[in-house]
Amino acid sequence: MSLFKLNPQTAKKLRRFREIKRGYYSFLILAVFLLLSLTGELFINSKALVVSYEGEIFFPTYSAFHPGTDFGLDYQYETNYRQLKQHFTDTGSDNWVLMPPIPYSPFENDASTGIFRPEPPDAAKQHYLGTDTTSRDILARLFFGTRIALVFAIGFMVAVYLIGVAVGCAMGYLGGMFDIISQRLIEIWSNIPFLYMVIIVFSVIPDAFTIFSRILILLGVMVLFSWTSMTYYMRTETYKEKSRDYVAAARVLGASNTRIVFRHILPNVLSTLVTFMPFTIVAAISAITALDFLGFGLPPPTPSLGELLKQGTQTLRTAPWIVMSAFGTLVVLLTLVTFVGEAIRESFDPKKFTLYK
């Protein structure tokens, strides 16, 4: 799409963004983390990366499940690969297992004493951040919880912008009655309490829905009640641009409305949009964490930052490592995104030499 073809102006802005080191490195860290997390199962997983059994090689990470009987064990359910590894070592066979660096899934209870309770960080057991109240690995839960939060936030941002930009542009460009009616509707819509809607929606959706579709529904509800604020900015920006000479010129040349909006107006209001993006992400991450904290968010046992924070506040005295991990992650994550946002704002600022003090 030509919208994203770099014109010299944009290239300059991007260059300026790269010059703002703090934001740029934050962006790189986040991007690398996001890429890594997409293949997170290779690093943090209770399933082995590779199993060599009787001369055959298995890759259980992404394949269908292997019952214990596949590897000569006596049970029908999913193989416990940590035990399998131990078993192979004990029996001194030629078979071997290669486990990921953190050999725990975010769901399994691994209590060293047989009692489910938080255990402090222990490098020897490869619980680098300790375990939570039911002895699940905190690092695994944090990692996948953060991944869900990030993907959720990005999905949220894209959806909010699609709707917000479309409606805002239409309001600003078409104006007149359409504008007035839409504005009133938006005002009414934005007064519906969002948390109540989440509670109500979740109490009526059939329980047969999978966790993934529940997350999508939560996303849908949040988007439904968050797109409105974007329309205000888009509407004013479009109004402003619409009365500019270049739009008039385009119209005189016979350009269609679609062409004017997409080829002329949108690229010019892009800077407004882009500067808001990181803050929308921050908002989405905080919102999903807050919802989880209150117990209205992702269904258990989905790993989530809010759920860990909640556990942490309840075990402040007995297991401070839970709250420290969750809180630390949240602070780092939100700080990084905010740095990126600040850098974007600065690089898109038409007044280049503004100094922030």
Add this chain to the structure above:
Amino acid sequence: MNTSVKLRLLLLACAAMLTACGGGSEQSASEDSGLDNSQEVLDYYAAHPDLFTFATPADIPADLVWDDGMDEPIIGSPDAKKGGTFYYYIEDFPPTLRFTGPDTNSSARSWISGYYRFGYAHQHPDTKGFVPGIAERWAIDYDNQTVYVKINPAARWTDDEPITADDQMFSLFFYLSDYIQAPYSNNFYGTQYTNITKYDDYTFSMKVATAKPDMAEYVLSLGPVPQHFYKELGEDYPERYQWRYEPHAGPYFIDDTNIDMGTRLIVQRKQDWWAKDSKYWRNLFNVDQITLSVIRDAAKRTEAFRRGDLDMMMVPTAELWYDSFPDTDPDIAGGYIHKNTFYNGGPRSNWGLWINSDRHLLDNLDVRLGIQYAANWDLVISNYFRGDVGRLRTPNDGFPEFSNTDIVPRAFDIAKATEHFAKAGFTQRGPDGILVNAQNERLAFTLTTHYDRYADVFTILKEEAIKAGLEIRIEILDGAAGFRKSREKQHDMYFMSYAPQQIMYPSYWQSVHSDNAYDDAFLEDGSVNPDRKIKTQTNNTESIADFELDQWIEEYDDSSDKERMIELSHMIQQRMHEYASFSPGFVEDFYRTMYWRWVQWPEGFNFRFTTYPWEMFGFWIDSQMREETNAARRAGRTFEPSIEVYDQFKGLQ
């Protein structure tokens, strides 16, 4: 930026609104409004001559054997001292001070009435024998299904008006009235009692519908309703009486000035209580004042207790007992906070999975049996509860004689679970290890609950069930939504317990009779009605419908022969076990309490048939010791630690 701020504000505002709900209404004026329903009440009596009879003392049968209940052992400790303030919490402010009608079933209900409201006679908390309350003596005529009661002339309402037989007559009018908007009471009083007769101001008799072995309890556990207080009873009852405290015969009351809307409630002892010197009550109800602060969050309650803002705390989880307050904790090792475990008797909370056998797939016995074997309660008990609790056998444990102790709950067994699932057609494992049948349906069910404090239990069950090829989806709803779902029978499996009632024998009709599962469950010949529809809003959470079981339950309910009832009870429980729609979870035969040193207890800590440490209020507060302990704690002086186990009633049920 705006989106972010707005979202957060919205969240904050919503959270604030959610927590701020409840209470808040203006107190209604309680001046005399000039309304008087005396004539209406008399007209009602006249219109129902079968129900309300007026007789003379001469009509009382002469051969009655009167009992005054004075042979039971005394309750509580003679060392108990009156006085002091007991600080405790309520989870939420009650939405009303009424005892009856809409919104009265709140978590604070027991504190505004239940724990200290008086009936005609009470069961002794150790022996279960009747000891006199408002009644001076009583007589039971089993042949005529009638209980005679002589009210103690000294008995007074908390507003000092005398209690008379008229108040008992009125109570029937009250509970049968549509004004109170309490269909349960209407139904209960309408079906259980067939007559009330007044002989003189202090003597009345009541006739019950069936002569059950515990017939006496049906009448003696009742209490009168103050007629003088309800002169203004009418259509506007819920609003008119919303914040007016009903006088009762008990030792504590709530004064208008002691209601701090939304934040605090103070319960006061009636210094000149009419029964304060009687044999059974003089050592109980010792504290002068009970200050109940609203603290909604469990973690905050723990901290409030640790600061000494609360005097006592129940300890529901092993985590609190062993990790948050270990025996080595400075406050416990220093003897400031005492810990104890008390083994009690009586019916138990039946925690477990209530499986809705009306749902698709769950209507198959083999699927249900498979689920029974796939639920690893033993692991929950050993690893989550640290072995402190026991395994529940049936939903009706803890009724001496009536509970069938031969039933053995099914233990976690992957082989048996797989075998039953295979019989039900689930033979193949899908790519995620979950069983599928020939129609490609996954063996997946939802576990719904509103007990988020047990969230960890569900994740353990879920992870273990996967081994047997069963997927459990966890759905934790808030209280009202979850409860509604189970009442509408929309659940696959529901995790909860029914609150134990201190009654003699279990009631089966409400929970397992087909009347409460379907409309017209069976045809005349006992075969399943193909057009039957699920019945909602009943306690048959498992949708059990079994023709033979129905016959037994009906016989059980109609029977007045205790031996036959016990036999039937065992048969019913055995059949419920075979039906496999309740997966028995865990049972606690004890409660654990932590309290500050100044809370003093009778010997043996508490009474056998109690569920809470404060029941019957046998403890007392030593205010001097409170000062002394606080001073010592500041100065760093310690006392002998006290960590006790009271197991004198252990294993006795």
